[in-house]
Amino acid sequence: MGQTARVSAIVWIAAASLAAWLWLLLCQGFFWRTDVRLPPRADPGDWPSVGVVVPARDEAAVLPQSLPSLLAQDYPGHAEVFLIDDGSTDGTGELARELAKRHGGLPLTVGSPGEPPAGWTGKLWAVRHGIGLARAGAPEYLLLTDADIAHAPDSLRNLVSAARTGGFDLVSQMARLRVESVWERLVVPAFVYFFAQLYPFRRIAVRESRTAAAAGGCVLLRADAAERARIPDAISQAVIDDVALARAVKDSGGRIWLGLAEGVDSVRPYPRLHDLWRMVSRSAYAQLRHSPLLLAGTVLGLAVVYLVPSVALIVGVVTGNTVALVLGGLAKAVMTVTYAPMLHYYRQPPWLALLLPVTASLYLLMTVDSAVQHYRGRGAAWKGRTYARPDAAFEEQ
Template sequence: MLLWVSALSLAIWLWLACCHGMFWRTDQRLPPRSAPRRWPSVAVVVPARDEAAVLPDSLPGLLAQKYPGAARVILVDDHSSDGTGALAARLGEGGGLPLEVTVPPPLPTGWTGKLWALRHGVELAGDTDYLLLTDADIAHGPTLLADLVAAAGANGLDLVSQMARLRVETRWERLIVPAFVYFFAQLYPFRWSNRPGSRTAAAAGGCTLVRREALERAGGVAAIRGAVIDDVNLARAVKRTGGRTWLGLAEQVDSVRPYPRLAELWRMVSRSAYAQLRHSPLLLAGTVLGLALVYLVPVAAVVAGAAAGSAAVAALGGAAWAVMTGTFVPMERYYGRPWGEALLLPFTAGLYLLMTVDSAVQHWRGRGAAWKGRTYDSQGGDGQGRGELRN
């Protein structure tokens, strides 16, 4: 039985490596771009809730953008308790792009806090040509805004998104973060997402430039108002209504939020993992079995084959583990990590399996996707599309 299971695992890895959109490659960067004859207007919308700790490392970079056209920053203080709004206003006094700090109305039923804040910022932006939707913990390089707009214009794109480079300074960050991006790319191969007409669509919420007309055509922020995984749902909405989307790895976009302990990383993953599975017990069971078959069986086969003296089982498991490691090496290199750390991917996948199960358990306990004092039942709320707020 283990022989056949090991052979199946190897076959899956060969298919993933060769036929799944080359998800493991890290060459999807901003496409060729050229300066437009007229630089369109841009409003940068930053939803922020209790972000005073990271704003000094992120907001100044946005305000210092070297953009040839009209641009401004709208920071939406989502009823913070740590002085986020006042701090942002002080940082804005240093010059650069105009900054407006605003507070949205109270959160209504059916909306997640972030999307309600985004909607408020988008409304204040008015008839701007483009909107850059970004997070308060993201630092941007000085020419990022111009590069995004130039790439969108030169390639006829309605949505351009870059996956921010997360921190890998602590031991747990180095173990978890590269795998996080690797798994995301495996779920949504960037090449497929960037292909016009493909059913795959994805974006990264930390850095998403969207054409205002395309957002309105997709139904605006209200179209995804209850979505916990808002970035992917936004890309789907834009692509579903005829827009062209693009997603790739970043070169000037970095997260400044630290995750020093496993607990913080665990919460980051588990708060939305079960929502990604559409809160389906069947999809959860399939995911657990799939993760075990793809990531855990190769190691088990090597150990069991060696212990039982079965060279065939050990060889099949070792071959699957080698293919797995080889597909992970480019992501480790993107994060500046030695290739040998890619051998630990099965262990990291085991942690992700536990995080996914924990996400489902928290949902069944009524805690849903918890973040900064708010808990959401699901993308569909109570099953009627309401996305209920619990705290």
């Protein structure tokens, strides 16, 4: 009797998992498709001036691969780069000046804002300083890009063209992250897949939709839209600053767009699981607004959606329960099919889709660890800074 009840419970849970997957497949903005890309470049008629702001803290290891690509932008209008050295101890600012002398290209200004005051994250304080320097030249657009992002020579042209011809106040591209190590192959494509599941790209561009997100590594923003949304002051404590930025712009009436990138690549390596773990866990609980209830719901949801199909398959095989076998198999099939396009985008073999439950288990543990670190007072720790207890302004982001 007890075993029968357990098998029956598995059947019902497997049915719930399959229902969840069918809903995700058909009703979550077709998040699994990877064809949301910048449109073909069109001549906007004029090429507005752009201030490129690059916050950088201890980035000497990646700067030789990224900064020259910005300086070498083939852009018909006026553009200049402002690299803001956020208290680096590895000679980031000096290296930036040396690279500019060696490679030439767009003019480079290296600034330093000093330590952030209370109520600011280091990155956003650096961005604020960079925007202030850029505004002296009255640029029409600001390109906010991370120090580990390498841009193809036509990247700025494509971004401005898309913003100008599409009427967008914010255009962001999800940089293609590095996938070379075993752990990168297992974790990175899923990171973008999960992000798109939370923030379906197709909905972001719909003015009436509440969905808002950007990818902080590459954000082109109209300067007047930044002023209207009070960027970055309005999001000064946001650890997940890209999503908060997009929300502020959209809430102030701006049109925003986010898609997958071609020619915008992260050069930062994450060779070990520890490196990827830190990348995810530093902000995972902030994404849940530091809510124990949302944490419990997320853990339960991850288990039901990603782990139950495999469990139901095993139970079906072991017990001979055809219903559990079919429900689990169908749910796993939908999961595999929806993950395959992201693996293709990252040029990874399709069989890796079978390991998505393993990757989801890692993300579940990373999320729980993020909550544990928060309650230990360590909060979102990154490059020597810890944002332990955000105030109410941050909690609303």
